[in-house]
Amino acid sequence: MEKLSLRACANRAGVSxxxxxxxxxxxxxxxxxxxxxxxxxxxxxxxxxxxxAPADAKSQVMASARGYVAFVEDNKDLFRLMFSMERRLDIYPDLLPASREAYAVLREVSKGLSPENCENPQGQLSTETMLWTFIHGYAILKANKQFYTSNAETGMDPKLEDIFPVFTYLDK
Amino acid sequence: MEKLSLRACANRAGVSxxxxxxxxxxxxxxxxxxxxxxxxxxxxxxxxxxxxAPADAKSQVMASARGYVAFVEDNKDLFRLMFSMERRLDIYPDLLPASREAYAVLREVSKGLSPENCENPQGQLSTETMLWTFIHGYAILKANKQFYTSNAETGMDPKLEDIFPVFTYLDK
DNA sequence: TTAAAAAATAGACACTGTCAACATTTCCGG
DNA sequence: CCGGAAATGTTGACAGTGTCTATTTTTTAA
Incomplete structure (x- = not known):
């Protein structure tokens, strides 16, 4: 993997x-x-x-999660770079807004999950935080090829569908 | 933050x-x-x-999770270093065993969660993977101070207890 | 004690980021 | 069209870094 460096970029651009x-x-x-x-x-x-995807809440949640995972799959290095910048969101003018734009997607879909809890800010926060936490954890592990137990047994990463249905309890 | 470098280590050790x-x-x-x-x-x-902590399954899960989070809280840089090595577990002789030793803890506690599923390998894998995924996601977000929505509203990270009880459904 | 092994040293090389001085190019208002 | 200003590119320098080599010192063990 070619390391990111200012001089390497200059070189590739044919510039000093x-x-x-x-x-x-x-x-x-x-x-x-x-x-x-x-x-x-x-x-x-x-x-x-x-x-x-269909417009119902569960489909939208699963679709966003699948989009999340697909992006990670196709942009592992960029994904790691993105979330390695999470503690320096002030380094570039549009970085903070852009990261919130991504987070807003998960906020949106999480709203559909527990409608009866929407009036409770703490409950709503928990739902979206849980969703975010879970998907993020899954993506990080996938990006780093860290599902070694699963890989040792099946040779593949666990499918999102196999572990994600935990959230179905939310709209009961 | 002083950056890790061989020469800086040599310097601090008073050696060439x-x-x-x-x-x-x-x-x-x-x-x-x-x-x-x-x-x-x-x-x-x-x-x-x-x-x-008490010996029952739920207490043990919560205790391990709290230990997980406590470690991250006290060793943020080391934690990031640890999981940045996850794709190069062969770089140091004892690294892979050590990382599995840590994973084994979560495997242990996850066993207590869904006893009726233990005969089903896939079910068991899902449970421990879900537990691992979730705690890991939470820890990463905490290490990177990335709970910005929560922080914006409450000034604090969400408590593990507020989002973790999702797993109580497992032993129903 | 002495030979071997381990550890430390010093110098070199190719990288890197960063800075300053200077040159060139591009753009735009008169 | 022109001329100044702004943007962009160039070059050289410096301090750091990882890594390699040859050499010396220290420690270990037979």
Whole structure:
């Protein structure tokens, strides 16, 4: 894997090593810019999956989750970069808004999950936090190929559907 | 935050810049060694919390989860280092065993969760994978201070207890 | 004690990010 | 169209880094 570096970018662009400075003050800013673009595509991917699914709450949740996982699958390095920037969301102007745009998707679908709890802010927070936590954990483990127990037995990552139905209890 | 580097380590040890080479072939190996020690302490922390809790399944699960979170809270950088090595578990001799030792804790407690499913390998795998996924996601988000919605509203991370009871359905 | 093994040293090399001074190009208002 | 201003590119330098080599020192053990 070719490592991300300002000089490598300059090289690939056929430009001198100091040129990137005019566009990105330093390496962290470049990473922030890449992460910003990543979050935008991330949200788009989730929304694209949602658009192709039935409108009911459960389908939308599953579609967004599948979009989430598909993005991670296709952009493992970018995904890691994105969430390695999560503690420096002020490094690039549009990074914080872009990350919230992605989070907003999960907020939206989580709203449909427990309608009777929507009046309770704490309950609503728990639902969306739980959803976020779970999908994020799954994605991280998948991006890092860390499902070793599962892999040892089946040679594959566990399918999202096999562990995700836990949320069906939410709309009972 | 002082960045981890071989030369910085040599400096702090009051030794020449080439000395570490005799103990760690390269930087990745040093990181692997640190991660190995981290996984061992990680498992110890979870087991210590479990030892101080009632023996029933739910208490043990909650205790291990609290140990998990406590470790992350006290060792954020080490935790990130540990799980950034998850794709290179062969870099250091004892790293893979140490990481499995930590995973074994969660496997243990997850066994108590759905006794009637233990005969079904797939069911059992789902339970422990779900538990692992969820706690890991929570820990990552906490380590990266990424509960921004919650923080914006309450100024605090969501408590594990507020989102964790989702698993109570498992032993119904 | 002495030979072998382990550890430390010093120098070199190729990278990296970052900075400053300078040159070039592009753009836009007069 | 032109000329200044802004943007962009260039070059050289510096301090850091990982990594390699040859050499020396220290420790270990037979």
């Amino acid at each position: 090593h100091g040129a990137p400075k005019n566009h990105f003050a330093n390496l962290a800013v470049l990473q922030g810019a890449l992460a910003t673009e990543g979050f935008k595509r991330f949200a788009s991917t989730m929304r694209a999956h949602m658009a192709g | 810049h080439g000395a570490p080479k005799n103990h760690f072939a390269n930087l990745a190996v040093l990181q692997g060694a640190l991660a190995t020690e981290g996984f061992k302490r990680f498992a110890s922390t979870m087991r210590a919390h479990m030892a101080g």
